[in-house]
Amino acid sequence: MHAFGLDVTRKDEVDLALAALPEPWSRIDVLVNNAGKALGRDAVHEAEDRHIDGMIETNVRGLLHVTRAVLPGMLKRGRGHVINIGSTASRWIYPGGATYCATKAAVAALTEGLKMDLHGTPIRVSSVDPGLVETEFSLVRFDGDRKRADEVYADMTPLSAEDVARSVVFVAGQPAHVNILQVVMLPTDQSSSSMVHRRPTSGGTTRA
Template structure:
C-alpha cells in the first residue's frame, strides 16, 4: 500500500453516500480533501467532522457539476495548494425515475445526462490538464453495474453509466505515455439515498429496493476506491465490478422472505 498522506483528493458528490464514505477513508489515510457538492450546509458539517477526527485539511466547495461555467470558474479559481489535485474521484451522479423509455420524463433524462456524463466531463476537463503538466495524478470514476447491463425502465440511466465506463477507457488511452492512472469502479446495489432520489423522495418505495437482501454499503465501495488509489505507480486498476453476494447481475438478486 502506497501512502497518500498529504495528497490532495477532490471528491464530487461528497455530501452523502459513496462520496461521503470516500471522504472518510481517504482522510483516515492522511489525504487532504476538497469536498464538493450542491448542499453546502452538509458539506461544511462533514468537513468539520473529518478535520476534527482525522486532523487533515478539508476544503468544502459548493459546486453543481451540471453548470459548466460554474465548474470552470470555481475549479480554475482554487487557491494554492488546493489547485494541485492529485486524485480526482468523479462520484457525483444520480438516477431519476423507472419509466419505460417511451413514457419517460424528459426532464429526468436531462438531469441524468447533465450530471452523470456532462458533469463528469466538465470536472475532468478542468482538473486533468494540471495533472498532465505536473506528471502526477489519478482519476477514479464511479460508474455502475448498470453500465454493463441495461434493465427495464433504466435505459437512460444505464446509458449514462455505460458512457462513464467508455469515457474511462478512452481517457486511459489518451493518457498513455503519462504516469496518470484511470480507474473505473462499478458498484451494484449500494444502500444510499440513490433510490430515494430515483423515486423523487418516495422513501417507502425506495426501501423496497433493499428488502430481503444484504446490499453493499458506501464504505464497501470507498475501501475499493482507496485500494485503487494506493497501488504502486506501475499498477493501474482499470475496472472493478463490485456486487453484493445477494446480487448476480443488474436485475438478478436473491431476496429472503
C-alpha cells in the first residue's frame, strides 16, 4: 500500500503529488473520485459563502483536477477506469440541498460526458450513486453537531461505506468490454430523498 494525503481542491498539489508517485503506484488503473462533502442545509440565499465554495471546489473542481491529472497516463497505457462517487442527490433535489445537489448533478454530467470524450478508447467511466450512507458525511455537513448528524440515520438502516465499496469493486471488476455507466443504490428503508422508513420509535415515513 502507498498512502498519502492530498487536498483535491489544489490543482498544483494534485499535479505534483501524482507526478511524484513511485513505481508501480504511478500506473493508476482505477481512479475512484470519492472526496466530497455537503456543507450546511441552508437556502441558497442564506448559506455561508464558505459552504457554497467548499462544495463546488471539492465535489466538482477537485474531481476535475484529479481526473485530468490521471487520465493522460491511462490513455498512454491504454487501460484505466474512472469511477465517480455521485449521489442520488443528483436526481432528487431537496430543500436546503440545492448546491450539494447541483454539484452531484455536475458529477453525473461529467461521468456521462467523460464517457463520450473517451469514446473509442479502452478507458471506462462509471458512477456509483448512493442514497443515505452512514459515514462522517452528516457530521461534516452540520459542522460537528453530533445530535443533528445522528438524526439523519435514526431508526432506519442506512447503507455503510462497505456497501458502497462493494459496488465500486463490482463495477471495477467487470471484463474489459463491459462499462457499467451508473449504479444507483439505496437503503431498503429509503425510497426517495424525502421517503425514509423509520421504526419503531419515530415510526412511519419521514423526511431525511
